[in-house]
Structures are given as structure tokens and as C-alpha cells.
Amino acid sequence: MDFHRRLLSCTSLRSSRTLHALLLISGQSADILLATDLLNLYSRLGDLPAAALSFNQIPKQNIFSYNSMISSFVRHGFLTDAFLCFHRLLAVPNLRPDSFTFPVALKCCTSLEDIKKMHSLVKRSGFGTDLFVSSSLISGYSKFGSVEYAEKVFDEMPLRDSGCWNAMVSGLCQSGRDDYAVQVFNQMVQVEACVDKVTISCILPVYASLNDLLMGMSVHVYSIKHGLDSDIFVSNALIDMYSKLCCLEDARHIFDSMECRDLVTWNTMITAYEQFGDSTVVLEFFGLMKRNGLKPDILTLVSLSSAVSQIQHEGNCRAVHGFFVRRGWDEDDIFAGNAIIDMYGKMNKVKYCQDVFDRMHVRDVISWNTLITSYSQNGLANEAIEVYENMGRYEGLKPVQGTFASILPACSHIGALRKGAQIHGQTIKAGLHFDVFVGTCLIDMYAKCGKLVDAMALFVGMPISSSGPWNAIIAGHGSHGQGKKALELFSEMQREGVNPDHVTFVSLLSAFSHAGLVQLGKEYFQLMKSRYGIEPMVKHYACIVDLLGRAGHLDEAYKLIQNMPLKPDAGVWGAFLASCRIHGNVELGRLASTWLFEIDHENVGYYVLLSNLYARGGEWKGVNEVRSLAKQRSLLKTPGWSSIEVNNKVNVFFTGNQSHPQYEEMYKELVILLAKMKNIGYIPDYSFVLQDVEDDEKEHILASHSERLAIAFGIISTKPKSTLYIFKNLRVCGDCHNATKYISRVTEREIVVRDSNRFHHFKEGNCSCGDYW
DNA sequence: CTAGGGTTAG
Numbered sequence: 145m146d147f148h149r150r151l152l153s154c155t156s157l158r159s160s161r162t163l164h165a166l167l168l169i170s171g172q173s174a175d176i177l178l179a180t181d182l183l184n185l186y187s188r189l190g191d192l193p194a195a196a197l198s199f200n201q202i203p204k205q206n207i208f209s210y211n212s213m214i215s216s217f218v219r220h221g222f223l224t225d226a227f228l229c230f231h232r233l234l235a236v237p238n239l240r241p242d243s244f245t246f247p248v249a250l251k252c253c254t255s256l257e258d259i260k261k262m263h264s265l266v267k268r269s270g271f272g273t274d275l276f277v278s279s280s281l282i283s284g285y286s287k288f289g290s291v292e293y294a295e296k297v298f299d300e301m302p303l304r305d306s307g308c309w310n311a312m313v314s315g316l317c318q319s320g321r322d323d324y325a326v327q328v329f330n331q332m333v334q335v336e337a338c339v340d341k342v343t344i345s346c347i348l349p350v351y352a353s354l355n356d357l358l359m360g361m362s363v364h365v366y367s368i369k370h371g372l373d374s375d376i377f378v379s380n381a382l383i384d385m386y387s388k389l390c391c392l393e394d395a396r397h398i399f400d401s402m403e404c405r406d407l408v409t410w411n412t413m414i415t416a417y418e419q420f421g422d423s424t425v426v427l428e429f430f431g432l433m434k435r436n437g438l439k440p441d442i443l444t445l446v447s448l449s450s451a452v453s454q455i456q457h458e459g460n461c462r463a464v465h466g467f468f469v470r471r472g473w474d475e476d477d478i479f480a481g482n483a484i485i486d487m488y489g490k491m492n493k494v495k496y497c498q499d500v501f502d503r504m505h506v507r508d509v510i511s512w513n514t515l516i517t518s519y520s521q522n523g524l525a526n527e528a529i530e531v532y533e534n535m536g537r538y539e540g541l542k543p544v545q546g547t548f549a550s551i552l553p554a555c556s557h558i559g560a561l562r563k564g565a566q567i568h569g570q571t572i573k574a575g576l577h578f579d580v581f582v583g584t585c586l587i588d589m590y591a592k593c594g595k596l597v598d599a600m601a602l603f604v605g606m607p608i609s610s611s612g613p614w615n616a617i618i619a620g621h622g623s624h625g626q627g628k629k630a631l632e633l634f635s636e637m638q639r640e641g642v643n644p645d646h647v648t649f650v651s652l653l654s655a656f657s658h659a660g661l662v663q664l665g666k667e668y669f670q671l672m673k674s675r676y677g678i679e680p681m682v683k684h685y686a687c688i689v690d691l692l693g694r695a696g697h698l699d700e701a702y703k704l705i706q707n708m709p710l711k712p713d714a715g716v717w718g719a720f721l722a723s724c725r726i727h728g729n730v731e732l733g734r735l736a737s738t739w740l741f742e743i744d745h746e747n748v749g750y751y752v753l754l755s756n757l758y759a760r761g762g763e764w765k766g767v768n769e770v771r772s773l774a775k776q777r778s779l780l781k782t783p784g785w786s787s788i789e790v791n792n793k794v795n796v797f798f799t800g801n802q803s804h805p806q807y808e809e810m811y812k813e814l815v816i817l818l819a820k821m822k823n824i825g826y827i828p829d830y831s832f833v834l835q836d837v838e839d840d841e842k843e844h845i846l847a848s849h850s851e852r853l854a855i856a857f858g859i860i861s862t863k864p865k866s867t868l869y870i871f872k873n874l875r876v877c878g879d880c881h882n883a884t885k886y887i888s889r890v891t892e893r894e895i896v897v898r899d900s901n902r903f904h905h906f907k908e909g910n911c912s913c914g915d916y917w
Numbered sequence: 918c919t920a921g922g923g924t925t926a927g
Contacts, residue, residue, distance in 0.1 A: 148918080180918050211919040244920040251921090276921040283922060310922040345923045380924040411925050443926055450927085482927040510927060 286315025693723020
């Protein structure tokens, strides 16, 4: 019987065990050649223990069997065992590692030190110029961040094959030295070193990250010319490149024309659709992939989790989570855990975020950042700050760019100026205060906390080359009602050679709207397309509808909505309805609300606006209708809350909340205030109350609105006549707006209220925003 | 009988 031939052609574990038994019976199991064949067979079929057993049954192992054993360990990811086996080999007399040993041995190194030691052993053993060994050295050095050593090996080679060139190019790519990688690649083309399929798959991701479609395409053409495009690695890299450069159709075309596809192919395609926001196709592909007999891996599920959170499908989210759990990935894999936290964060399930986070066995800085973002984006800013502080306290992790980018918006969100300033200090410590992203967050934080001057000082001192910081400072001035200054900054931005983008125009248009600069707003809305080539998006239409509507040009605003090429969303109709309310146009307001209730029927704010509008016009029938509608559709309303920072602590108040330790005191203050306010002419406006209750109950409801609670707390806990800074997560209620004017008069305080829309500066009974309530 | 350099991510 020819054991050797049968061992080589065997394809199942079952038959390999039969062969193993036959070997034992025929007394040939100690034959070193056959035993090594068996070892390789078991390793190829995934049974590492059996492979190791075969190895140990060999009475006197030679260099072939050692090489096979070490490479089996490496193949199965047991680097430590591979390393130990290599050292066992070194101790065997008369046995020396050969040119086959070193490439595998280099693969099981786990540090730069290991590589260096192995390098000197290579030299002593006389393999310093071996091509295979050298390319492994180059790749090993690059893997542990030492491009310099890799280059040295490369430069000292007397002759080079494509493998070494490829190792050099891929080493540079993986260390993020894109420009340098391209340089070496060009050299490679010039010296006519063979550019092969490996080179192509190394260089394609570089052109993707350099955003160089032209070069990417020419590499594609090269690969077609040389028949390399049928290689699965090349095809996969091409799909990835095209999708990253937004050529989804080209990516799809390659996918469709592939003869065989592997897991990476499917994952790349799924990720591409996920990045494009086409979640339906992601789910389709996921199904197709499974029907083609492929098992999803962590990467598949990471993309999938992002897709299902995009479509806000709770059932799918749970299914994806279950998938992770069944394989234990949710606890063991950082990537997976982080993706699940992100998913639940986007689904507004913060509780689950914390649960998943707590169960993870290992966490990295991204895990913390994701948790912070989840709290922050779900309005739980205090919790976000707590997590931020625990991060350093419990795991000694240093904040990075992403950490600041998640915690600073949380400070802006609740107006935690002191905390924000403290974190500003930490950005300096981390050497990141000049980072564009962090800098932009800092500018935004100071502006949103009412410190426009500090925001400006920071802005001026920052080296700026992108639109981010400009957008932040323009928006900052806009929300403070300084439209002219916003326009000046806009001009200056262009003098500095920075191009405005679509975000810039949102900042600019809303600045004009807040300042009532109608003519300028209309002008720049036109220029945006004609001069700057930026196609207006729904957000821009919402700004311009707000601008026209506030100024009373309701017909013009309505015409604009009717003629806009995009489908108006709740933002557009919401702005329009608010304008109708300001100008008392019941007819158009009713129209707007019909659309709104269709698009976003759960938002209680629109019902309040409409009811108020009817009440103003004396249409009590309408008021009743809205009330019963609101009652019918048990409205899922975002709870309103306000906050105020006192003595470096942020106090958050929810509407009607009585659980604050100083509630009694606050309540007493509110009663006194109310009496004083009424004395000088305040009349509560019950049309802001949707509940169908008696008038004195309505008065009570209005007086326990969260902004009132925060103001009352501010009054009892700060020095008389000092300025109060209040933050409200929704738009400030019309009655509260009016009431705050009176409060500023009776307490002789300035009161600054920032709501989800803008700043309201109350002083001596007036408000800077000039809105009519 | 054994070997190097390759594509996908939060």
C-alpha cells in the first residue's frame, strides 16, 4: 500500500484516522517520512492535537518534522507553542534550523526584541542572504513598527525577488506610510521587479486611503492586462478600493463577475453597502452569503450590527446580538463588543450598552469612547462624564482624540462649562488641543456654554486648514444671534483658502435666520449652488423655511417647500409650523401639521404648537381635536429636561420632577416668584398645556416645567443678581419664554437660556431673540 | 515530506 500517496490525497478527518490506524497496524508509524505526512495531514484538516501526537510518536525527529510541527502551531495561532518547539529544536544536537525554519520561526515572534534575536541567529546560521528569510525579516520588523530595520535588511540585500519588494511595500502600508509605499511601488515598477498579484493587493488599499481613484484604476487596468484580476485577493482588494472611493457600482460589477468568492469578498461587499447606508441590501447580501454556504465571522456581524441600527430595527438588533453571544464573541472579542455597544447606543438602549461593556473580558480605549458616546448621544451627559473619569481611574487608560470627541459634546450638551474647561486642560496635557477634531469640539463647547469670547480666542490660536473649526465658530456666532459676524467669518474663511462645505451653509443660513437677515439668507441660499457648487440638502431647506417663515413670508416659504426637489422632512415642516404659530396663520399651520403627523406622529412638540396656534386664533374646536388626537396616540415624547451648573456640579431637572433634595425650597421660591410676576402683568398661557385639566392645575403644570425648576434652583443657590446659565434639551416652551422675561425683571438677573435651537438672552424683561410668543 | 511577501473592521 502506498501510504505516502494516500496521506497526501486524503481530504477528511475520518479517513485520515483510518489511515492512521492502518499505519499503526502495519508497524510503519515510526517511519519518519510517513509520520511527517500524517502530521501535515492532521494540521491541514484542523486537528492540531492529533498532529502534535504524530510528531511526538516519531522516535528521532529530523529538521523536516520540526519545520512541519512549528508551522502547524503557527497556522493554528499557537505562537507560544511554536516558539517553544523552535527552542526545543535548537537544543537537539546535530540538528540545525534551515532556510525553511526561519520564515515560520519569524512568524511566531511576538515582539521587536524577538525579531532582533532571530535576526542575529539567522546571520550566524548563514541565511542572511536567503530571499525567503529576508522577506520574512522585512515583514517581521514592519509588523512591530520598525520600518527603519526593515529598510536596512532590504537595502543590504545583494539581489531581490518580488517577495522582498512586496514585503517592503506591505510593511509600509501597514505602518500607515502611504506616500512612502507608493514611492517604493513606483521604484519597483521602474527597476522592472516583477509586479505580481501580491503587489497589487498590497497597493490597492493605499490608493483607496490616498483617495487616488485614477491610480487605483490604472492598477486595475494593469492587473487585467497581466491576467492578475482573477486572483481572489486582487478582486477583493479592488472591490474594497472602489467602494471606499464611492464607486459602488464598479465594486458591484467586480463582485458579480467573480467566479468564486470567499468570506472576505462577501464581507467587503456587505461593509460597502453598510457604509453607503443601504441597510436593506446589507441584509439581502447577508442572506445570500449564508445560502452560499459561508459562515459569518466577526467582521460580517460588525457590519451587520451597524446596518440594523441604521434602520432602527429592534428585532434584528437582538438577533445580531444573539449571533455574537452564541459564539462568545461578545465577551472575548473587543471589536465585537465595541460594535454591539455602538449598536445599542444608536438604538437608544443605553442600559444594554453598559451591560455589554461590563461583560467584556478585555476592553480598549475604543470601548470606553463608544460607551461615553452612547451616554452622551442619549442625553445622559452626567453619566458620560462619570464614565470618562472612570476610564483613567480604573483602567489607567489615557484619553485619545476619539475620547475627547465624545466627551466634549457631552459637556456642551448640558452646559458643563467648568467640567469642559477642565477637560480642555487635559487635551493640552495629551498634546491634542491643536488637533483639528478636538479643537473643533472645544470651540463648540465654549460657544454652546455661552463663552463665545473664549471660543473665539481658541479659534484664533489654532492652526486651521479644514472647514471643521470654521463651521463651529460660525455656528457659535449664529446661535448667539450674531449673523453679521458669522458672515464676516465666512468671508475670512475663504480668504484663508478654506472651502465651505454643506455644514458651513447650515451654520451660515441658520445664523441669518436667528438674526432675521432675510435678504442675506436668500442670497446665500442661491450662491451656495451657483457659486460654491453645493447642492442644497433637506437641512438647508429647513434653515431657509425657518428664515422666511419667522420673518412672516409664509407664502414664499410654502411655495419653496412645494417646489423643493427633495422630500421635505419633519425638520422642514416643523420649522414651517413654528412660523405659522408665530404669525397666527391657522390655515397653513393646519396644512403643515397634516404632513407632520404623517412623518413624525410621535413628537408631542408639534401637537403643542398646533394647539397653541388654534388657541391664539380662538378655534377651541381645533384645540379639542388636537388634545384628543394627542391622547389617542399615546405619545412617545422625549422627556424635557433642563440643567444648570452650580459649584462645578451639573444639576439636571426633568419636568414635574420633585425628587431633588432641595425641592421644597425651590417650590417655595417658585410660589413667591409667581406672585411677583403676576403683580407686574404676567398671565400664564394655558394653550401650552395639552392635558385637559382645570386652570389651576394647568398653572401648576406650567410652573413645574423643567426650565422653571432649573431657574428656581439657580436663584436659591447663587448670589443675588448674578447671571444664570440654563440649558434645555428641547425648544423652550412659549409660556416659559414669556415667564423668564418677567423673572429677569423681578430678580434683576440676566438669564441665558440655551435650548435646542439657539441662545435666549433675557435682560430687564426682554429677550434677545425677539420671537413673538 | 517542510517555507516568505497579500484583501475586509469598531
